[in-house]
């Protein structure tokens with residue numbers, strides 16, 4: 001007897017501790033008689049106790065995805081029909097409280113009068129549940145309302161709506177991550193459902209067994225909600241300012257995307273792209289289409305449009321990088337020992353390579369210039385001279401060392417497959433080598449460029465870019481720390497140091513002068529790439545920079561794909577946007593300022609001078625040159641590719657070590 005008492009006591013404790021919502025609801029309101037009827041059905045079908053999917057929080061613990069408790073309205077038809085006086089008041093409550101039409105209930109009564117479990121409504125709010133609870137407790141007026149009960153469930157919600165939409169991702173159904181972190185960390189976010197069984201014991205009383213559910217873990221992202229909001233606001237303002245300007249009815253750009261990274265860990269603090277969408281309503285594409293336009297589209301067109309907007313531009317879209325990779329060309333030369341850095345070049349506005357005259361962006365030429373000037377003024381001719389010396393083998397090897405053509409391994413789904421978007425030893429002609437030296441003729445992702453640039457300025461350490469830093473259990477206890485993953489060395493510390501003055505020169509007197517933020521020692525590089533097909537005159541504008549250059553704490557990369565302006569090649573657009581973002585982000589991140597800096601009155605942005613004319617007189621390099629490169633930019637996704645990057649981490653293979661050239665002259 002003693003033992004049995006303990007058992008019963010245990011069962012009661014379990015019921016109160018682990019059982020949530022529905023049974024306590026019924027117990028509290030209708031007493032033991034009702035409980036018995038309800039539990040009677042438990043021997044026929046056990047019930048699932050849903051787990052709560054884990055939250056996604058930002059680097060400071062702010063919730064960006066969470067699961068809220070909701071309720072399903074269940075009708076026990078058998079109970080409602082057990083006495084004819086129950087039917088009318090019960091049907092009335094269903095209609096008045098939950099808006100369930102009487103006809104619906106009547107249909108169910110006719111078809112399934114013995115049913116114990118009919119879901120009449122899903123995802124009822126807590127407020128509605130409270131309203132029903134009051135009715136349940138009101139035995140004076142509602143004593144004949146029988147057979148309705150509420151089952152607990154969860155609904156995914158995103159308190160910041162559109163913020164970092166393609167990074168955070170959303171779920172399909174209740175718990176299936178579709179894109180972003182929701183998808184990449186789906187198994188970690190999900191828990192295990194519990195189950196509740198009810199059965200009769202020997203003396204015909206009810207006993208119940210509960211297997212508690214296990215809630216999912218919390219994923220702590222590296223994304224900073226405040227910084228992300230700042231950046232998205234800047235992006236939105238740019239797009240609003242240029243909406244409909246050259247292409248009526250369209251946004252201010254085909255896409256505007258920004259990544260902010262910690263170069264010393266590979267952590268991504270901000271990753272934004274626009275147009276964005278509301279995570280609470282991901283199928284609403286009203287940012288791009290009017291209701292009329294949308295309903296005129298076929299289902300397939302709608303699906304394509306949704307996939308386009310859901311695709312993470314920073315990870316899945318590829319484009320020709322343009323001049324932002326010029327520092328990598330110089331680095332390849334320095335690192336392989338082919339360049340020393342004290343060379344000079346003569347730019348007369350174009351260079352004859354193979355059968356073509358390939359233009360510099362400045363048609364009048366840059367004259368005689370140092371390596372630093374060549375980077376600062378973004379001279380194509382100097383880069384082509386360098387690439388010729390470097391040669392196909394070294395050039396291609398360094399493309400891969402910098403991660404072009406490789407997966408970065410970022411912890412987000414849908415990373416573009418770029419291996420075939422680079423030339424290889426078999427098909428790279430002299431003319432291809434020449435154009436690749438200044439960033440045309442191969443495709444990259446933003447993530448690849450950002451990670452490569454981080455390594456260039458941090459002493460040569462290529463970290464795996466990532467958006468998640470920690471996993472916590474439901475109680476906030478850390479169960480896993482995602483340490484930074486060093487994939488390989490790209491360049492030596494010496495080469496990294498040697499490049500810094502070149503990157504500084506870009507903002508001091510070169511093409512990036514208008515991105516300068518007073519008080520900070522910024523190094524960077526601009527990029528203007530003409531998209532394929534060249535005759536369409538569409539451009540990708542970009543800027544990548546870091547601060548403080550001496551010991552970089554942050555890298556900012558801004559890309560505007562097809563700005564909606566008359567002259568897309570005007571780099572001023574991306575410089576202004578980058579300047580605005582850095583001017584807000586750097587103080588927020590407490591980036592180290594120049595020691596000797598004395599703040600002045602806010603100076604007006606300087607006018608472009610003649611010599612940094614990348615923006616004002618950009619000339620297509622390909623005017624006299626016919627493209628043989630046919631990889632149109634777009635998304636290339638191959639989930640099966642597993643890159644082997646370990647080899648690179650070992651350092652430079654011996655056969656590639658080149659003796660320092662004795663007599664090099666250019």
Ligand SMILES: [Zn+2]
Pocket residue numbers: 347348349360361362365366378379380381382
């Ligand atoms: Zn030039």
